[in-house]
Amino acid sequence: MNKMSLSTDEKKLTRTLFLRSFMLEASFNFEKMQALGFAWAMFPVIKKFYPTKEEQVEALKRHTAFFNITPYIVTFLLGLSASMEKEYAENKSIDPSMINAVKVSLMGPLSGIGDSFFWGTFRVIAAGVGISLSQQGNILGPILFLLIFNVPHLLIRYYCSVLGYSLGSKFIQSSYENGLISHMTKLATVIGLTTVGAMISTMVVFQVGFTTKIGSMKFVLQDIFDQIVPNILPLSLTFFVFWLIRKGVKVNYIIIGVFAFGLLGTLVGIL
Known part of the structure; x- marks a missing residue:
């Protein structure tokens, strides 16, 4: 044709x-x-x-x-x-x-x-x-x-x-x-x-902002996670969202929940 x-x-x-x-x-x-x-x-x-x-x-x-x-x-x-x-x-x-x-x-x-x-x-x-x-x-x-x-x-x-x-x-x-x-x-x-794997590492941002001092040494919690597996938090968040979708939770509710978690986490200083 x-x-x-x-x-x-x-x-x-x-x-x-x-x-x-x-x-x-x-x-x-x-x-x-x-x-x-x-x-x-x-x-x-x-x-x-x-x-x-x-x-x-x-x-x-x-x-x-x-x-x-x-x-x-x-x-x-x-x-x-x-x-x-x-x-x-x-x-x-x-x-x-x-x-x-x-x-x-x-x-x-x-x-x-x-x-x-x-x-x-x-x-x-x-x-x-x-x-x-x-x-x-x-x-x-x-x-x-x-x-x-x-x-x-x-x-x-x-x-x-x-x-x-x-x-x-x-x-x-x-x-x-x-x-x-x-x-x-x-x-x-x-x-x-x-594509999904690439999107997780490049588009999903999830970092813990908690830091403290132990004696003269500065303790950064995010560095601990990065030493375990780089980008382990974005990966975990992605799997958690995927699990919620499999459970039948509406995507709009998930988006609102992630937004609220990010906002509250930033306000209290943990993100």
Whole structure:
């Protein structure tokens, strides 16, 4: 399948994905990030390919798993997922878990490309042109800034949906033939665990601020923890939060609890 072979309905579907992608972060949250926006963008696809409520609910659940990507290129995965959902609707022998596995394994590399392209290139060029003209009092400054950034953004965003949908069926067929799907499922698990591990050490901050003097020696409690295992407190806090989630505690309650603990701990001087 390629762009030229897309039917009128398929072209309409890719346009719908393109337009709905702008609401990707409308319901952003710290539990699943962009998952709800992704599921909402996929809903027309799900309604089109799955006639029963049970099938629609099952498909929506697949797309409410954790998801986060550079928004400007999300349409590639929307198109790819739409094509894979169509294949699964027509061929139930396909494992549906691979749809989410493909999303998870690609969102990291695609985000790296997207961030470099848009934040590291287009934004810098657009800001440089816009600021230089604005400093001279030229009204073209903000106009050119918006055009230089958004014209390639909108073109790439639209054609990514077409490209993703066009590649979908070919991807599934070739992946099953060479056994890539099973490897991608394992890879998605490894990438997910690696990402979580990296996030714990870089994004979770938990240090004890208690210090005292024993004779002429200064005793710093945090140094003791660091000598046992570096970053053992952030790791312990992460496992504790994970345990609470497994117990069914709502994520919003956990966020409020962690915030209150940090605030009180800071006020009394233990953090």
